[in-house]
Amino acid sequence: MIRTNEIGAPPGLLKRAAMFDVQKIRQDFPILNQKVHGRPLIYLDNAATSQKPQAVIDTITRYYLEQNANIHRGVHYLSEWATRAYEESRLKAQRFLNATDAREIIFVRGATEAINLVAHSYGLKYITAGDEILISAIEHHSNIVPWQMLCQTTGAILRVAPMNDQGELLLDEYERLLGPRTKLVSLVHVSNALGSLNPIKAMVAMARRWNARVMVDGAQAAPHLAIDVQELDCDFYTFSGHKVFGPTGIGVLYGKREWLEQMPPYQGGGDMIISVSFEKTEYNHLPFKFEAGTPHIAGAIGLGAALDYVNQIGLDTIARYEHDLLAYATEAVAAIPGLRLIGTAREKAGVLGFVLDGVHAHDIGTVLDHAGIAIRAGHHCAMPVMKRLGVPATARASLAFYNTKEEIDALVQGIYKVKEMFD
Protein backbone atom coordinates (compact mmCIF):
# COMPACT_ATOMS: atom_id res chain seq x y z
CA MET A 1 0.00 0.00 0.00
CA ILE A 2 1.10 3.51 -0.67
CA ARG A 3 0.86 5.97 2.10
CA THR A 4 1.81 9.57 1.74
CA ASN A 5 4.31 9.46 4.58
CA GLU A 6 6.42 7.02 2.59
CA ILE A 7 7.52 9.81 0.30
CA GLY A 8 9.78 11.58 2.73
CA ALA A 9 12.72 10.19 4.62
CA PRO A 10 11.68 7.66 7.27
CA PRO A 11 11.62 9.42 10.65
CA GLY A 12 14.42 7.45 12.31
CA LEU A 13 16.72 7.88 9.37
CA LEU A 14 18.09 11.32 9.86
CA LYS A 15 20.76 11.38 12.54
CA ARG A 16 22.62 8.18 13.10
CA ALA A 17 25.86 9.58 11.86
CA ALA A 18 28.55 9.19 14.49
CA MET A 19 29.15 5.43 14.24
CA PHE A 20 30.67 4.14 11.04
CA ASP A 21 30.81 0.38 10.66
CA VAL A 22 32.05 -0.40 7.18
CA GLN A 23 31.08 -4.08 7.34
CA LYS A 24 27.53 -3.10 8.16
CA ILE A 25 27.53 -0.53 5.37
CA ARG A 26 28.70 -3.16 2.90
CA GLN A 27 25.62 -5.25 3.61
CA ASP A 28 23.56 -2.42 2.17
CA PHE A 29 25.22 -2.98 -1.23
CA PRO A 30 24.14 -6.40 -2.53
CA ILE A 31 26.38 -6.22 -5.61
CA LEU A 32 29.50 -6.22 -3.46
CA ASN A 33 28.67 -9.69 -2.24
CA GLN A 34 29.74 -11.65 -5.30
CA LYS A 35 32.70 -13.30 -6.95
CA VAL A 36 34.35 -12.19 -10.16
CA HIS A 37 36.69 -14.64 -11.93
CA GLY A 38 36.27 -16.80 -8.85
CA ARG A 39 37.50 -14.09 -6.47
CA PRO A 40 35.53 -11.82 -4.16
CA LEU A 41 34.72 -8.62 -6.01
CA ILE A 42 36.79 -5.62 -4.97
CA TYR A 43 35.19 -2.63 -6.58
CA LEU A 44 37.62 0.25 -6.94
CA ASP A 45 36.10 1.98 -9.95
CA ASN A 46 33.79 4.29 -8.07
CA ALA A 47 34.82 7.38 -10.00
CA ALA A 48 33.35 5.77 -13.12
CA THR A 49 30.15 4.88 -11.36
CA SER A 50 29.21 3.95 -7.82
CA GLN A 51 27.26 0.92 -6.62
CA LYS A 52 23.69 1.24 -5.37
CA PRO A 53 22.43 0.51 -1.89
CA GLN A 54 19.40 -1.74 -1.41
CA ALA A 55 17.36 1.30 -0.40
CA VAL A 56 17.82 2.82 -3.87
CA ILE A 57 17.13 -0.47 -5.65
CA ASP A 58 13.98 -0.99 -3.58
CA THR A 59 12.76 2.54 -4.17
CA ILE A 60 13.07 2.17 -7.93
CA THR A 61 11.54 -1.31 -7.94
CA ARG A 62 8.65 -0.16 -5.82
CA TYR A 63 8.10 2.82 -8.06
CA TYR A 64 7.68 0.59 -11.10
CA LEU A 65 5.75 -2.07 -9.19
CA GLU A 66 3.24 0.19 -7.50
CA GLN A 67 3.64 3.86 -8.27
CA ASN A 68 4.47 4.41 -11.93
CA ALA A 69 2.65 7.32 -13.60
CA ASN A 70 3.52 10.43 -15.52
CA ILE A 71 3.94 13.62 -13.54
CA HIS A 72 2.67 17.19 -13.58
CA ARG A 73 -0.36 16.28 -15.67
CA GLY A 74 -2.57 13.52 -14.33
CA VAL A 75 -5.45 14.16 -11.99
CA HIS A 76 -5.42 10.57 -10.81
CA TYR A 77 -3.99 9.12 -7.65
CA LEU A 78 -0.82 7.59 -9.05
CA SER A 79 0.08 10.67 -11.04
CA GLU A 80 -0.31 12.85 -7.98
CA TRP A 81 1.82 10.43 -5.99
CA ALA A 82 4.58 10.33 -8.62
CA THR A 83 4.54 14.11 -8.97
CA ARG A 84 4.90 14.55 -5.24
CA ALA A 85 7.72 11.99 -5.00
CA TYR A 86 9.53 13.61 -7.93
CA GLU A 87 9.23 17.06 -6.39
CA GLU A 88 10.24 15.67 -3.01
CA SER A 89 13.47 14.52 -4.63
CA ARG A 90 14.04 18.04 -5.86
CA LEU A 91 13.80 19.24 -2.27
CA LYS A 92 16.29 16.58 -1.24
CA ALA A 93 18.70 17.76 -3.92
CA GLN A 94 18.16 21.33 -2.78
CA ARG A 95 19.09 20.38 0.79
CA PHE A 96 22.00 18.28 -0.44
CA LEU A 97 23.54 21.32 -2.13
CA ASN A 98 22.17 23.80 0.41
CA ALA A 99 20.52 25.83 -2.33
CA THR A 100 18.18 28.59 -1.15
CA ASP A 101 15.30 27.67 -3.41
CA ALA A 102 13.98 24.43 -4.94
CA ARG A 103 13.39 26.29 -8.18
CA GLU A 104 17.14 26.47 -8.54
CA ILE A 105 17.32 22.68 -8.94
CA ILE A 106 16.95 21.37 -12.49
CA PHE A 107 16.85 17.64 -13.13
CA VAL A 108 19.08 16.64 -16.05
CA ARG A 109 20.62 13.41 -17.33
CA GLY A 110 23.89 14.03 -15.57
CA ALA A 111 26.83 16.39 -15.31
CA THR A 112 27.42 16.26 -19.04
CA GLU A 113 23.93 17.44 -19.86
CA ALA A 114 24.08 20.14 -17.18
CA ILE A 115 27.24 21.63 -18.66
CA ASN A 116 25.78 21.49 -22.15
CA LEU A 117 22.62 23.16 -20.87
CA VAL A 118 24.57 26.08 -19.43
CA ALA A 119 26.80 26.33 -22.52
CA HIS A 120 23.75 26.48 -24.80
CA SER A 121 21.33 28.49 -22.78
CA TYR A 122 23.55 30.89 -20.85
CA GLY A 123 26.42 30.74 -23.32
CA LEU A 124 24.53 31.51 -26.51
CA LYS A 125 22.67 34.37 -24.85
CA TYR A 126 25.50 36.10 -23.02
CA ILE A 127 28.74 35.15 -24.74
CA THR A 128 29.90 36.82 -27.92
CA ALA A 129 32.98 37.05 -30.11
CA GLY A 130 36.11 38.08 -28.23
CA ASP A 131 34.73 37.05 -24.83
CA GLU A 132 36.76 34.55 -22.86
CA ILE A 133 35.79 31.31 -21.19
CA LEU A 134 38.23 30.01 -18.62
CA ILE A 135 38.56 26.36 -17.70
CA SER A 136 41.42 24.41 -16.10
CA ALA A 137 44.03 21.89 -17.17
CA ILE A 138 42.42 19.09 -15.18
CA GLU A 139 38.93 19.08 -16.65
CA HIS A 140 37.00 16.02 -17.75
CA HIS A 141 36.22 16.09 -21.47
CA SER A 142 32.64 16.98 -20.58
CA ASN A 143 33.86 20.29 -19.18
CA ILE A 144 36.03 21.01 -22.21
CA VAL A 145 34.13 20.06 -25.33
CA PRO A 146 30.86 21.97 -24.71
CA TRP A 147 32.90 25.16 -24.23
CA GLN A 148 34.94 24.51 -27.36
CA MET A 149 31.70 24.09 -29.25
CA LEU A 150 30.38 27.32 -27.78
CA CYS A 151 33.59 29.11 -28.77
CA GLN A 152 33.27 27.79 -32.30
CA THR A 153 29.73 29.09 -32.56
CA THR A 154 30.28 32.48 -30.93
CA GLY A 155 33.90 33.33 -31.66
CA ALA A 156 34.71 33.39 -27.95
CA ILE A 157 38.15 32.26 -26.79
CA LEU A 158 38.87 29.31 -24.52
CA ARG A 159 41.57 29.84 -21.89
CA VAL A 160 43.05 27.09 -19.76
CA ALA A 161 44.49 27.56 -16.27
CA PRO A 162 47.58 25.36 -15.87
CA MET A 163 48.51 22.87 -13.17
CA ASN A 164 51.77 21.75 -11.58
CA ASP A 165 53.26 18.25 -11.74
CA GLN A 166 51.32 17.21 -8.65
CA GLY A 167 48.02 18.05 -10.33
CA GLU A 168 47.30 21.25 -8.40
CA LEU A 169 45.98 24.25 -10.25
CA LEU A 170 48.32 27.24 -10.18
CA LEU A 171 46.20 29.87 -8.52
CA ASP A 172 48.29 32.88 -9.50
CA GLU A 173 48.24 31.72 -13.12
CA TYR A 174 44.50 31.28 -12.83
CA GLU A 175 44.14 34.75 -11.37
CA ARG A 176 46.27 36.21 -14.14
CA LEU A 177 44.07 34.60 -16.80
CA LEU A 178 40.97 36.27 -15.40
CA GLY A 179 40.18 39.66 -16.85
CA PRO A 180 37.54 42.01 -18.18
CA ARG A 181 36.83 39.67 -21.09
CA THR A 182 36.28 36.62 -18.88
CA LYS A 183 32.56 35.97 -19.04
CA LEU A 184 32.43 32.47 -17.71
CA VAL A 185 34.65 30.19 -15.67
CA SER A 186 34.00 26.45 -15.48
CA LEU A 187 35.98 24.37 -13.03
CA VAL A 188 36.05 20.83 -11.78
CA HIS A 189 35.58 20.55 -8.02
CA VAL A 190 37.42 17.23 -7.69
CA SER A 191 39.41 15.87 -10.64
CA ASN A 192 38.37 12.40 -11.79
CA ALA A 193 41.82 11.58 -13.19
CA LEU A 194 43.96 12.92 -10.36
CA GLY A 195 41.70 13.36 -7.35
CA SER A 196 42.82 16.98 -6.86
CA LEU A 197 40.36 18.99 -4.77
CA ASN A 198 40.27 22.54 -6.06
CA PRO A 199 39.87 25.58 -3.77
CA ILE A 200 36.62 26.51 -5.46
CA LYS A 201 35.53 29.12 -2.94
CA ALA A 202 38.70 31.16 -3.43
CA MET A 203 38.55 30.66 -7.19
CA VAL A 204 34.95 31.88 -7.32
CA ALA A 205 35.91 34.94 -5.28
CA MET A 206 38.68 35.76 -7.76
CA ALA A 207 36.30 35.43 -10.70
CA ARG A 208 33.79 37.70 -8.94
CA ARG A 209 36.20 40.61 -9.17
CA TRP A 210 35.72 40.48 -12.93
CA ASN A 211 32.03 39.77 -12.66
CA ALA A 212 32.43 36.42 -14.41
CA ARG A 213 29.92 33.62 -13.89
CA VAL A 214 31.30 30.42 -12.41
CA MET A 215 30.12 26.88 -13.13
CA VAL A 216 31.40 24.01 -10.99
CA ASP A 217 31.55 20.39 -12.15
CA GLY A 218 30.92 18.49 -8.94
CA ALA A 219 30.60 15.01 -10.46
CA GLN A 220 33.48 13.69 -8.34
CA ALA A 221 32.90 15.93 -5.34
CA ALA A 222 29.32 15.01 -4.49
CA PRO A 223 30.14 11.41 -3.45
CA HIS A 224 32.93 12.49 -1.12
CA LEU A 225 32.26 15.81 0.58
CA ALA A 226 29.50 18.06 1.83
CA ILE A 227 28.62 20.71 -0.73
CA ASP A 228 27.24 24.13 0.04
CA VAL A 229 26.58 26.21 -3.06
CA GLN A 230 25.82 29.29 -0.98
CA GLU A 231 29.15 29.02 0.77
CA LEU A 232 30.98 28.43 -2.54
CA ASP A 233 28.97 31.26 -4.09
CA CYS A 234 29.16 29.63 -7.53
CA ASP A 235 26.52 30.44 -10.15
CA PHE A 236 26.05 26.89 -11.39
CA TYR A 237 26.88 23.51 -9.88
CA THR A 238 26.27 20.03 -11.20
CA PHE A 239 26.57 16.41 -10.16
CA SER A 240 25.51 13.05 -11.60
CA GLY A 241 23.18 10.71 -9.71
CA HIS A 242 25.04 7.54 -10.66
CA LYS A 243 28.21 8.66 -8.94
CA VAL A 244 26.41 9.34 -5.65
CA PHE A 245 24.96 5.84 -5.31
CA GLY A 246 21.86 6.70 -7.33
CA PRO A 247 20.68 5.56 -10.76
CA THR A 248 22.19 6.44 -14.13
CA GLY A 249 20.41 8.90 -16.38
CA ILE A 250 19.65 11.44 -13.69
CA GLY A 251 21.62 14.35 -12.35
CA VAL A 252 21.21 17.83 -11.00
CA LEU A 253 21.99 21.29 -12.27
CA TYR A 254 21.91 24.00 -9.64
CA GLY A 255 21.77 27.55 -10.94
CA LYS A 256 21.28 30.85 -9.18
CA ARG A 257 17.73 31.91 -9.76
CA GLU A 258 18.64 35.31 -11.14
CA TRP A 259 20.48 33.61 -14.03
CA LEU A 260 18.06 30.77 -14.59
CA GLU A 261 15.19 33.25 -14.84
CA GLN A 262 16.95 35.15 -17.61
CA MET A 263 18.19 32.13 -19.51
CA PRO A 264 16.22 30.80 -22.48
CA PRO A 265 15.01 27.17 -22.43
CA TYR A 266 17.47 24.51 -23.51
CA GLN A 267 14.97 22.21 -25.17
CA GLY A 268 11.38 22.76 -26.24
CA GLY A 269 8.47 20.42 -25.67
CA GLY A 270 5.90 19.41 -23.12
CA ASP A 271 6.12 20.48 -19.49
CA MET A 272 8.36 23.46 -20.23
CA ILE A 273 5.46 25.62 -21.42
CA ILE A 274 2.47 27.35 -19.89
CA SER A 275 0.57 27.76 -23.12
CA VAL A 276 1.24 26.99 -26.74
CA SER A 277 -0.33 28.34 -29.85
CA PHE A 278 1.09 28.51 -33.34
CA GLU A 279 1.55 32.24 -32.90
CA LYS A 280 3.08 32.41 -29.46
CA THR A 281 4.27 30.06 -26.77
CA GLU A 282 4.66 31.05 -23.16
CA TYR A 283 7.40 29.29 -21.26
CA ASN A 284 6.85 27.70 -17.90
CA HIS A 285 8.32 28.93 -14.63
CA LEU A 286 11.45 27.57 -13.03
CA PRO A 287 12.48 24.83 -12.79
CA PHE A 288 10.09 23.39 -15.38
CA LYS A 289 11.28 25.76 -18.10
CA PHE A 290 14.38 23.56 -18.29
CA GLU A 291 12.69 20.19 -18.02
CA ALA A 292 11.09 19.58 -21.40
CA GLY A 293 9.39 16.25 -21.93
CA THR A 294 8.76 13.38 -19.55
CA PRO A 295 11.77 13.30 -17.26
CA HIS A 296 13.49 10.29 -15.72
CA ILE A 297 10.91 10.05 -12.94
CA ALA A 298 12.13 6.76 -11.50
CA GLY A 299 15.66 8.11 -11.66
CA ALA A 300 14.82 11.27 -9.78
CA ILE A 301 12.99 9.32 -7.10
CA GLY A 302 15.88 6.85 -6.91
CA LEU A 303 18.30 9.74 -6.58
CA GLY A 304 16.24 11.07 -3.70
CA ALA A 305 16.63 7.70 -1.98
CA ALA A 306 20.40 7.80 -2.63
CA LEU A 307 20.71 11.27 -1.11
CA ASP A 308 18.72 10.08 1.90
CA TYR A 309 21.08 7.16 2.23
CA VAL A 310 24.20 9.31 2.04
CA ASN A 311 22.76 11.83 4.50
CA GLN A 312 21.94 9.06 6.88
CA ILE A 313 25.63 8.18 7.08
CA GLY A 314 26.59 11.82 6.89
CA LEU A 315 28.99 13.34 4.39
CA ASP A 316 31.31 14.50 7.13
CA THR A 317 31.57 10.93 8.41
CA ILE A 318 32.13 9.72 4.86
CA ALA A 319 34.81 12.34 4.20
CA ARG A 320 36.63 11.42 7.40
CA TYR A 321 36.56 7.68 6.71
CA GLU A 322 37.65 8.11 3.10
CA HIS A 323 40.42 10.50 4.04
CA ASP A 324 41.96 7.81 6.25
CA LEU A 325 41.41 5.13 3.65
CA LEU A 326 43.02 7.21 0.89
CA ALA A 327 46.00 8.01 3.12
CA TYR A 328 46.39 4.30 3.90
CA ALA A 329 46.11 3.36 0.22
CA THR A 330 48.49 6.09 -0.91
CA GLU A 331 51.17 4.98 1.50
CA ALA A 332 50.77 1.28 0.70
CA VAL A 333 50.74 1.71 -3.06
CA ALA A 334 53.54 4.29 -3.15
CA ALA A 335 55.83 1.81 -1.39
CA ILE A 336 55.70 -0.58 -4.36
CA PRO A 337 59.02 -0.40 -6.24
CA GLY A 338 58.71 0.92 -9.79
CA LEU A 339 55.32 2.48 -9.11
CA ARG A 340 54.72 6.18 -9.56
CA LEU A 341 51.65 7.93 -8.20
CA ILE A 342 49.88 10.20 -10.68
CA GLY A 343 48.07 13.01 -8.90
CA THR A 344 49.69 13.94 -5.62
CA ALA A 345 47.90 17.18 -4.78
CA ARG A 346 47.88 18.05 -1.09
CA GLU A 347 44.10 18.23 -1.11
CA LYS A 348 42.59 15.14 -2.67
CA ALA A 349 39.47 13.02 -2.60
CA GLY A 350 38.79 9.45 -3.57
CA VAL A 351 41.24 8.83 -6.40
CA LEU A 352 44.52 6.94 -6.53
CA GLY A 353 46.18 7.12 -9.93
CA PHE A 354 49.44 5.39 -10.78
CA VAL A 355 51.72 4.02 -13.47
CA LEU A 356 54.06 1.08 -13.23
CA ASP A 357 57.50 0.92 -14.85
CA GLY A 358 57.41 -1.16 -18.01
CA VAL A 359 53.76 -2.18 -17.67
CA HIS A 360 50.97 -0.49 -19.57
CA ALA A 361 47.91 0.53 -17.53
CA HIS A 362 45.71 -1.70 -19.64
CA ASP A 363 47.69 -4.78 -18.67
CA ILE A 364 47.50 -3.76 -15.02
CA GLY A 365 43.73 -3.49 -15.37
CA THR A 366 43.35 -6.90 -17.00
CA VAL A 367 45.52 -8.73 -14.48
CA LEU A 368 43.84 -7.06 -11.50
CA ASP A 369 40.45 -7.90 -12.98
CA HIS A 370 41.40 -11.55 -12.80
CA ALA A 371 42.10 -11.09 -9.13
CA GLY A 372 38.55 -9.77 -8.77
CA ILE A 373 39.73 -6.17 -8.54
CA ALA A 374 37.93 -3.61 -10.70
CA ILE A 375 39.95 -0.52 -11.48
CA ARG A 376 40.03 1.73 -14.51
CA ALA A 377 42.88 1.97 -16.97
CA GLY A 378 43.13 4.59 -19.65
CA HIS A 379 42.95 8.32 -20.06
CA HIS A 380 39.84 8.75 -17.87
CA CYS A 381 38.23 11.19 -20.31
CA ALA A 382 41.01 13.60 -19.48
CA MET A 383 43.38 13.35 -22.42
CA PRO A 384 44.89 16.80 -21.81
CA VAL A 385 45.86 15.71 -18.29
CA MET A 386 47.63 12.62 -19.66
CA LYS A 387 49.43 14.72 -22.24
CA ARG A 388 50.50 17.29 -19.67
CA LEU A 389 51.93 14.54 -17.45
CA GLY A 390 53.52 12.71 -20.36
CA VAL A 391 51.82 9.37 -19.76
CA PRO A 392 49.71 7.55 -22.37
CA ALA A 393 47.36 6.18 -19.72
CA THR A 394 47.16 5.58 -16.00
CA ALA A 395 45.69 2.96 -13.73
CA ARG A 396 43.16 4.41 -11.33
CA ALA A 397 41.73 2.95 -8.16
CA SER A 398 38.87 5.12 -6.93
CA LEU A 399 37.29 4.75 -3.53
CA ALA A 400 33.89 4.85 -1.93
CA PHE A 401 32.97 4.63 1.73
CA TYR A 402 32.20 0.91 1.37
CA ASN A 403 35.83 0.10 0.52
CA THR A 404 38.07 -1.31 3.22
CA LYS A 405 41.72 -1.44 4.17
CA GLU A 406 41.65 -5.18 3.43
CA GLU A 407 40.63 -4.37 -0.12
CA ILE A 408 43.54 -1.97 -0.41
CA ASP A 409 45.84 -4.74 0.82
CA ALA A 410 44.47 -6.99 -1.91
CA LEU A 411 45.09 -4.25 -4.46
CA VAL A 412 48.71 -3.99 -3.36
CA GLN A 413 49.10 -7.77 -3.61
CA GLY A 414 47.51 -7.64 -7.05
CA ILE A 415 49.98 -5.01 -8.22
CA TYR A 416 52.85 -7.19 -7.03
CA LYS A 417 51.37 -9.99 -9.06
CA VAL A 418 51.30 -7.73 -12.11
CA LYS A 419 54.96 -6.88 -11.59
CA GLU A 420 55.89 -10.51 -11.28
CA MET A 421 54.06 -11.41 -14.42
CA PHE A 422 55.61 -8.73 -16.61
CA ASP A 423 59.05 -8.91 -15.08
Add this chain to the structure above:
Amino acid sequence: MSDLGELYQQVILDHNKRPRNFRRLEEANHRADGHNPLCGDQLTVYLQMEGDVIRDIAFHGAGCAISKASASLMTESVKGKTKLEAEQIFEKMHKLLTGDPCALVETGGLGKLAVFSGVCEFPVRVKCASLAWHTLRAALEQIKEAVSTE
Protein backbone atom coordinates in the same frame (compact mmCIF):
# COMPACT_ATOMS: atom_id res chain seq x y z
CA MET B 1 35.64 -18.26 -17.76
CA SER B 2 38.57 -16.68 -19.51
CA ASP B 3 41.99 -17.61 -18.24
CA LEU B 4 44.67 -14.99 -17.82
CA GLY B 5 47.36 -17.41 -19.02
CA GLU B 6 45.49 -17.77 -22.32
CA LEU B 7 45.85 -14.06 -22.91
CA TYR B 8 49.34 -13.49 -21.62
CA GLN B 9 51.10 -16.51 -23.06
CA GLN B 10 54.85 -16.77 -22.56
CA VAL B 11 55.55 -15.85 -26.16
CA ILE B 12 53.52 -12.66 -25.73
CA LEU B 13 55.23 -11.75 -22.49
CA ASP B 14 58.58 -12.36 -24.12
CA HIS B 15 57.83 -10.22 -27.17
CA ASN B 16 56.47 -7.51 -24.91
CA LYS B 17 59.66 -7.43 -22.95
CA ARG B 18 62.03 -7.82 -25.89
CA PRO B 19 60.14 -6.65 -28.96
CA ARG B 20 61.75 -7.72 -32.25
CA ASN B 21 62.35 -5.26 -35.07
CA PHE B 22 61.63 -2.47 -32.61
CA ARG B 23 63.31 0.54 -34.15
CA ARG B 24 62.85 3.35 -36.59
CA LEU B 25 63.68 2.11 -40.06
CA GLU B 26 65.57 4.89 -41.80
CA GLU B 27 65.42 3.25 -45.25
CA ALA B 28 61.66 2.76 -45.13
CA ASN B 29 59.78 3.74 -48.25
CA HIS B 30 56.37 3.09 -46.68
CA ARG B 31 55.18 3.98 -43.21
CA ALA B 32 51.97 4.49 -41.29
CA ASP B 33 50.97 5.59 -37.80
CA GLY B 34 48.41 3.72 -35.76
CA HIS B 35 46.62 5.01 -32.71
CA ASN B 36 44.20 3.49 -30.28
CA PRO B 37 42.95 6.54 -28.39
CA LEU B 38 41.01 4.47 -25.89
CA CYS B 39 44.16 2.86 -24.49
CA GLY B 40 46.74 5.38 -25.59
CA ASP B 41 48.49 2.77 -27.75
CA GLN B 42 50.48 4.45 -30.47
CA LEU B 43 52.79 2.88 -33.02
CA THR B 44 54.45 3.45 -36.34
CA VAL B 45 55.07 0.67 -38.85
CA TYR B 46 57.96 1.10 -41.29
CA LEU B 47 58.30 -0.91 -44.48
CA GLN B 48 61.09 -1.18 -46.94
CA MET B 49 59.34 -2.50 -50.04
CA GLU B 50 61.16 -3.93 -52.99
CA GLY B 51 58.53 -4.14 -55.65
CA ASP B 52 55.85 -6.28 -54.05
CA VAL B 53 58.11 -7.79 -51.42
CA ILE B 54 58.48 -6.62 -47.83
CA ARG B 55 62.26 -6.54 -47.74
CA ASP B 56 62.39 -5.13 -44.22
CA ILE B 57 59.91 -4.11 -41.55
CA ALA B 58 60.17 -2.43 -38.19
CA PHE B 59 57.89 -0.72 -35.70
CA HIS B 60 58.18 1.82 -32.96
CA GLY B 61 55.88 3.27 -30.34
CA ALA B 62 54.27 2.62 -27.00
CA GLY B 63 51.45 0.37 -25.99
CA CYS B 64 50.22 -2.44 -23.83
CA ALA B 65 51.77 -5.91 -23.82
CA ILE B 66 49.23 -7.24 -26.29
CA SER B 67 49.71 -4.48 -28.84
CA LYS B 68 53.48 -4.53 -28.55
CA ALA B 69 53.78 -8.30 -28.80
CA SER B 70 51.34 -8.33 -31.68
CA ALA B 71 53.42 -5.79 -33.59
CA SER B 72 56.62 -7.63 -32.81
CA LEU B 73 55.31 -11.01 -33.93
CA MET B 74 53.75 -9.41 -36.97
CA THR B 75 57.08 -8.03 -38.14
CA GLU B 76 58.60 -11.50 -37.88
CA SER B 77 55.78 -13.15 -39.73
CA VAL B 78 55.59 -10.85 -42.75
CA LYS B 79 59.24 -10.05 -43.33
CA GLY B 80 60.24 -11.33 -46.78
CA LYS B 81 56.60 -11.95 -47.75
CA THR B 82 54.80 -10.37 -50.67
CA LYS B 83 52.09 -7.84 -50.19
CA LEU B 84 49.49 -10.42 -51.12
CA GLU B 85 50.85 -12.96 -48.66
CA ALA B 86 50.89 -10.36 -45.89
CA GLU B 87 47.29 -9.53 -46.62
CA GLN B 88 46.33 -13.19 -46.43
CA ILE B 89 47.91 -13.43 -42.99
CA PHE B 90 46.08 -10.26 -42.01
CA GLU B 91 42.78 -11.89 -42.97
CA LYS B 92 43.55 -14.97 -40.89
CA MET B 93 44.59 -12.89 -37.92
CA HIS B 94 41.44 -10.87 -38.23
CA LYS B 95 39.35 -14.04 -38.08
CA LEU B 96 41.39 -15.34 -35.18
CA LEU B 97 40.94 -12.17 -33.13
CA THR B 98 37.28 -11.66 -33.78
CA GLY B 99 36.40 -15.33 -34.04
CA ASP B 100 33.17 -16.52 -32.58
CA PRO B 101 33.26 -19.00 -31.00
CA CYS B 102 36.94 -18.64 -30.31
CA ALA B 103 37.74 -22.32 -30.09
CA LEU B 104 36.69 -23.20 -33.60
CA VAL B 105 38.91 -20.73 -35.37
CA GLU B 106 41.37 -22.02 -37.90
CA THR B 107 44.90 -21.24 -36.78
CA GLY B 108 46.61 -23.30 -39.48
CA GLY B 109 49.31 -21.36 -41.29
CA LEU B 110 49.55 -18.72 -38.60
CA GLY B 111 52.49 -20.30 -36.84
CA LYS B 112 53.49 -18.37 -33.73
CA LEU B 113 50.69 -15.90 -34.30
CA ALA B 114 48.33 -18.53 -32.94
CA VAL B 115 49.33 -17.37 -29.45
CA PHE B 116 46.75 -14.63 -29.92
CA SER B 117 43.94 -17.16 -30.02
CA GLY B 118 43.13 -16.29 -26.37
CA VAL B 119 42.52 -12.63 -27.16
CA CYS B 120 39.00 -13.09 -28.47
CA GLU B 121 37.98 -14.09 -24.96
CA PHE B 122 38.89 -10.54 -23.93
CA PRO B 123 36.78 -8.34 -26.19
CA VAL B 124 38.27 -5.10 -24.91
CA ARG B 125 41.74 -6.28 -25.89
CA VAL B 126 40.96 -7.23 -29.50
CA LYS B 127 41.76 -3.71 -30.63
CA CYS B 128 45.12 -3.88 -28.91
CA ALA B 129 46.08 -6.99 -30.88
CA SER B 130 44.77 -5.73 -34.20
CA LEU B 131 46.24 -2.22 -34.13
CA ALA B 132 49.59 -3.25 -35.61
CA TRP B 133 47.89 -5.18 -38.37
CA HIS B 134 45.64 -2.32 -39.38
CA THR B 135 48.66 -0.07 -39.38
CA LEU B 136 50.58 -2.54 -41.53
CA ARG B 137 47.77 -2.57 -44.03
CA ALA B 138 47.74 1.22 -44.10
CA ALA B 139 51.49 1.23 -44.69
CA LEU B 140 51.14 -1.28 -47.49
CA GLU B 141 48.44 0.85 -49.07
CA GLN B 142 50.46 3.88 -48.08
CA ILE B 143 47.42 5.59 -46.65
CA LYS B 144 48.72 8.91 -45.50
CA GLU B 145 46.56 9.68 -42.51
CA ALA B 146 46.93 7.96 -39.15
CA VAL B 147 44.99 4.78 -38.53
CA SER B 148 42.71 4.79 -35.55
CA THR B 149 40.93 1.83 -34.07
CA GLU B 150 38.12 4.08 -32.87
